[in-house]
Amino acid sequence: MRLASVIKGGVAIAALGVIVAWVVTRPDPLPDDAFAGLTPDVAHGEQVFWAAGCASCHAAENAEGEAKLVLSGGMAFASPFGTFYAPNISSDPDHGIGSWSMQDLGNAMMRGVSPSGQHLYPAFPYVSYAKAETQDIADLYAFLQTVPADATPSRPHDMPFPFNIRRAMGGWKFLFFDTDWVLTGDLTPEETRGRYLVEALGHCGECHTPRNALGAMDRTRWLAGGPTPDGKGKFPNITPAALDWSKADIIEYLTSGFTPDYDSAGGHMALVVQNTAKLPETDRAAIVAYLKKVPPVE
């Protein structure tokens, strides 16, 4: 009798756990009217495109010039959880995202949810893009419709069990999908713009902030650098504790790629500079104003 009660209780708790897990891990798309009333501005969409660094991962590797707009994907991202491959986001309706609605793009970028309602892996930096303005997403959507179509099929991610269970990403999101600004307090308009460019569109923290054991950004060590996902290199600390370049030095770096020694940016950062170089100088200055404002982390 007593044993039966225990078993019944156990079953009830397990059932409750399953229900909670089911609810917690459920994909959470944007409200249907998230983009209602917005008129896309395609020219501004191109600015958003460069600020958000889309081409750095989704263009074919070593693409330059106009080829940067052929977003056929394929770049590999090795990680402790498996290897991710950047998908085709060209305007091709079958292999790219040409058939997506504005709502689909919004759900992918701001909620990490695919058009079929599945969780996306956070190798795609939706944790950062979630802080974007819906107007910017609408503008970007309009611009992405103007880039060339490419029929290269997207390469499936190479994820071992259990990381290949997309539903489990719902639990990850429950724990780590934090869309609050990291830097808070009184900010000038320039610092506020810089925060938007660094924390949201530019997704700088995705590389420059160290990650915990489950691959989530450690917001207590914001922009303090850390190991690369393949463990072979290091992302530099860009808080004022380590980045002691002058404002003019950092702006020049984000414009031409030259370091204060007139060496040039290397690795993935060379691709980032190709993006920041296309922004208005006021935006590069805003990024620097923000970087000078973040708390120093040793």
Added chain:
Amino acid sequence: MLRHLTTAAAVTLALAGGAGIATAQDGPFEMQIAARQGIMAYRALQLGTLGAMAKGEVDYDAAAAQKAADNLMASVALDGSMLWPQGSDNEANPKSEALPAIWADGSDIGAKGKAMVDAATAMQAAAGTGLDGLKTAMGEVGGACGGCHKAFRVPQ
């Protein structure tokens, strides 16, 4: 002619000061590697003059900017055939940061080199005409430097 002599003298000085006088005994391609790195240092010296103006650290000076751009162009126009012999990469000699990919089949090192010549030419045309032109050309030169370094230099 005088400009080229000046360049040659400066390159020699950069070699003597930066890397020591290399001799063939130190390792494979020792002299070529030292010469290449000296030329890179010489370019950084000229870019330092141009960059200080681009950053607003010093006032724009058309004559000084033109001189630096001319020197940069001269360094880019140096004959490279004796500097980059086949196989003079960082596997042959770890003092070099040049990747074997430079000499691999399908390498676009030629296009990358031409991009540098084009960027230096644009800088030479722009540097003396005003600060805005200099800043634009600085971005092109940076892109050309980075294009080659990203593809063909040991990751930093």
